[in-house]
Amino acid sequence: MARPKKPQDAYVVNGWYLSIPVPGIMSDGLFETLSGLQKSSGVVEVVDAGTNRKYKFTDQMVDFGEMTLTRTYQGNVTDRAMEVLVNTMIENGLKLPVTAVKMHQGREVLSIVFEGFAFHASNYPELNVAGTDKFTVSYTASCDGWAIVPVGA
Amino acid sequence: MNDVGLSVVEGVANGQSAFREPSKRNIGLLMQSTRGVPNTATKITSVEDFNVIFGGQNPNFFGPAIVKSIFDEAGDIPVTLYLCRVAGTGAVVAKNETTITSVAVTIRAARKGIVDPGVWGNTLTAAFSSNGLKSKGNFALEVFKSGSLVETFYGETVAALQAKVNKASNYVTADFAAEIPKMNYGVHEGTISVTNTGNTVLGVGTHFLSDTRPGIVLYDSAGTHAVLGTVLSIQDDTHLTLKTAVTVFTDKTFATNSQSTYSLPLTGGADGTVVEADFYPVESMTNPTGLACFTGKDIQIIACTEFHSLTMAKVLDTYLRGQEGPLGVINLPLGATEFDAEEYATELQLNGISYMAGAYLGWAKVSDSVGNSLLIPAIGPVLGAAYLRTPNIQRDYIHIPPGGTDSVFKYVSDMIPQQLSQPLINKLVRDFSCNVINFSDSVGFFVGSSRTYSTDPLYQSIHIRQQTSFYKKLLGVKMLYVEQKPNTPELKREALIDLRTFFKTEYDNGALERSVPFDTAYQGICDRSNNPTSQDRKTLNIDALWIPTECTEAVKISLKRNDGILTVN
DSSP states (O other): OOOOOOOOOOOOSOSEEEEBOSTTTBTTTOEEEEEOOOOEEEEEEEEOTTTOOEEEEEEEEEEOOEEEEEEEOOSSHHHHHHHHHHHHHHHHOOOEEEEEEEEETTEEEEEEEEEEEEEEEEEOOOOOTTOOSOOEEEEEEEOSEEEEEEOOO | OOOSSOOOOOOOOOOOOOOOOOOSOOEEEEEOOSSOOBTOOEEEOSHHHHHHHHOSOOTTOSHHHHHHHHHHHHTTSOOOEEEEEOOOBTOBOOEEEEEETTEEEEEEEEETTEEOOSGGGGGEEEEEEOTTTSBTTBEEEEEEETTEEEEEEEESSHHHHHHHHHHHOSSEEEEESSOOOSOOEEEOSSEEEEOSSEEEEEEESOOHHHHOOTTOEEEESSTTOOEEEEEEEEEETTEEEEEEEEOOEEEEOEEEEOOOEEEEEOBOOBOOBOOGGGGSOBOOSSOOBGGGGGTTSSOSEEEESSOOSHHHHHHHHHHHHHHSSOEEOOBOOTTOOHHHHHHHHHHHOBSSOOOBBOOEEOEEEEEOTTSOEEEEETHHHIIIIIIIIHHHHTTTOTTOOSOSGGGOOSSOOEEESOOOOHHHHHIIIIIHOOEEEEEETTTEEEEOOOBBSBOSGGGOBHHHHHHHHHHHHHHHHHTGGGTTSOOOHHHHHHHHHHHHHHHHHHHHTTOBOTTSOHHHHEEEEOSTTTSOTTSOTTOOOOEEEEOBOOOOOOOOOOOOOOGGGSOOO
């Protein structure tokens, strides 16, 4: 076995944006965080009677989990467009193909393509006369699937 | 600049319209028919349209019966046909040229202002009525077809009447050389007088009983045709009473408004002599003929209804290769044998992309509108049942093969030939790219194969040909936004993601090969490998690699006795 090769580069978690194909939002949502991006399946176990080992197998149910996104209100039309979009998604079940773009050193390196993306909740911050936090709204979202697509040069 | 103060105005937002995918199965039929403006592809979506525009059924041609068969077999499914009539040389438009009150009038058989030749026009009669006769203050033109009133138009002037007729009539055009006066003063014999102020009129040499009637207005025959009075009652040829008292006048010649209806039967219409060459395409910016009438139309399937010959098929094949989109559907001639199929194959098969569906072997017995049996080319029921109904049953996907038991013919009583032997079917389909109609006791007649004239396995299936043409057209619309944009990495990413999203949906719908993962069935490439740094910076190359799904053509179920596994003691 060869020794591990030395690191060439390291992506960082910053440098990303979300593109929602809705007039008035597009890439202007300026989301700050996206957490909970995941793909998982459950596990079933079978015990080997001879060794008493537990053998684990996938239950074949693929779950893309629940994501949380945050953005800060800016007092512009994007805020209004987001409110309308979230309302429409909650009340009418609208889903959209959405793309998250990851940048590295100022270049696009990959896109995360979401299929059937929908917001299910928007949570507003505590209003506080003495508070000094940003007016950050957090959104709960889900998708039917996502895939990482490397960006061509 | 806005007005000072509050102003509220009405308007329509110029929002973007939602994306609409292109048509999938519009059928263009080049045909002979009873009527129809020649060399003009007309869109119809119902039998009623066909009856009005193309004159309904006619046992002299295959076209009308094929149209009926398509609608019959399609059932409740939406049908869009582009029909184009070939009238041939010597076709004459029925007309009536006459003079009405010194104005030359020509009535021609036509539809919406465009002349429509053929003997059908000889069944028409136009009836022109003077102003006020049929409708107060209006001229009238009534159109009778075989004696039945089918249309009535009114106009305050002849020009207005003519404009209405030429815009809306399904049967005639009218051409009036000049305006016809609303009043047509007919001067009558004798003179009239009112000797005492009152309403009693005395005539000298007059024929009141025949020249007037109660309610008719009497005019001075001279000068400005002043109104003399309205008739209340007539005593005899020289005495009548007016409705109201008038001032005294003596010895005036009088006139009445002469109103009449002129019957204008159309004559001289003749059908032309149609030969196969009339179906050949002659491209022209202004007056295309034959197959060229379909160029540029929203048509995905093209067939000719009348001439089922190899020469016609070859012309269609050449035309379609120039179009690179629509699929051609042809029929082998009546009584064709495997040798005919072989001859067609020799001429039409090619080892590459073919836009021709393999010729359908067989002629179908169908019923005409009064129940008589009629023999028509199988492409009629094939188009209705296989190309329209079958995909619609299967959610209208473009990748559904036009065949199988979903395409069973519902309105075909028999086929010629009725049944083919299995070895012959194998030979026809595999060797001669000929499509066959199968028969099953439990199901009936249905389309048993769907091959094109390509011998390359990549292009052998009709549904893949249709699917590819559809994708070409759809992506041509969907990806149009890429044109005239800054050639940036963001644009490339957007294009790749849009393509991927589109093909992923198609993959999920079963249009791409499902035995492999999506990333194998589809790959989008837009990187340095197809966009080298040396290329023109205004160029963007995107490769979408896809694997279409194939259809089952040969299914073998082996029913094997397996008694040997039993243990016999």
